[in-house]
Amino acid sequence: MSHIHHRGPARIEANLTPMIDMTFLLVVFFVVVSTITEAESVEMRLPDPEPTASAAPTREPRMVVNVVPDERGEATGYRLNGIDYELGRTGLEALGRRLEALYEGNPELMINLRADRRTEQRHIAPVLETVTGAAGRAGKTTPARVNLVVVRERGGSGE
Numbered sequence: 001m002s003h004i005h006h007r008g009p010a011r012i013e014a015n016l017t018p019m020i021d022m023t024f025l026l027v028v029f030f031v032v033v034s035t036i037t038e039a040e041s042v043e044m045r046l047p048d049p050e051p052t053a054s055a056a057p058t059r060e061p062r063m064v065v066n067v068v069p070d071e072r073g074e075a076t077g078y079r080l081n082g083i084d085y086e087l088g089r090t091g092l093e094a095l096g097r098r099l100e101a102l103y104e105g106n107p108e109l110m111i112n113l114r115a116d117r118r119t120e121q122r123h124i125a126p127v128l129e130t131v132t133g134a135a136g137r138a139g140k141t142t143p144a145r146v147n148l149v150v151v152r153e154r155g156g157s158g159e
Contacts, residue, residue, distance in 0.1 A: 062110040063102060064149075065095070065127055073118025078127060087123070096130045096137075103138035114149040124148070 066079040078085040078095055085091035102109055111131050115124055128146060135144035 060108060060110050061106050062112055063099075064112045064114055065099075065131070067113070067115040067119050067123055067127065069116040069119055073116050073120075075115075075119055075123035092126055092130045095127070096134045099131060099134035100138045103135050103140055103144075107138065107140050110145040110147065112147045112149050 063080060067075050068077045068079050068084070070076050075087055077087050078091060080095060080098060083098070085095045099111070113124065113127055113131070131146055132144050
């Protein structure tokens with residue numbers, strides 16, 4: 001006859017060793033990451049920004065370059081002073097020549113680059129390069145001033 005040993009009710013216990021190991025690994029990870037972040041920071045003195053809502057608009061001369069969108073937000077061309085320029089190198093070269101003439105007439109000209117919020121960066125970056133190049137060719141010694149204006153919603157007002 002076999003003997004059955006009664007040990008009482010079974011107790012369920014969690015093995016804490018893996019949890020303690022994971023905790024120490026996380027602590028080491030965060031210590032290492034925080035040290036790297038501190039080593040890469042650079043001390044900078046940044047200007048205090050003015051609240052844009054309270055700043056009065058300046059009287060500086062400005063032109064608006066529009067990135068003309070289609071219904072899906074894709075760019076179809078560029079427009080400056082009611083003149084359309086085609087998308088691509090040819091249109092950008094023509095736009096650059098016009099901007100160069102405007103910069104020669106007024107070196108303090110500010111450009112507002114206006115685009116639909118769905119317009120991809122690949123259509124905006126070439127215009128920024130064109131504006132910078134036109135300012136340089138016109139003999140402007142300071143960097144070209146460009147404001148990026150994003151159209152949030154297209155309304156029925158003919159925008």
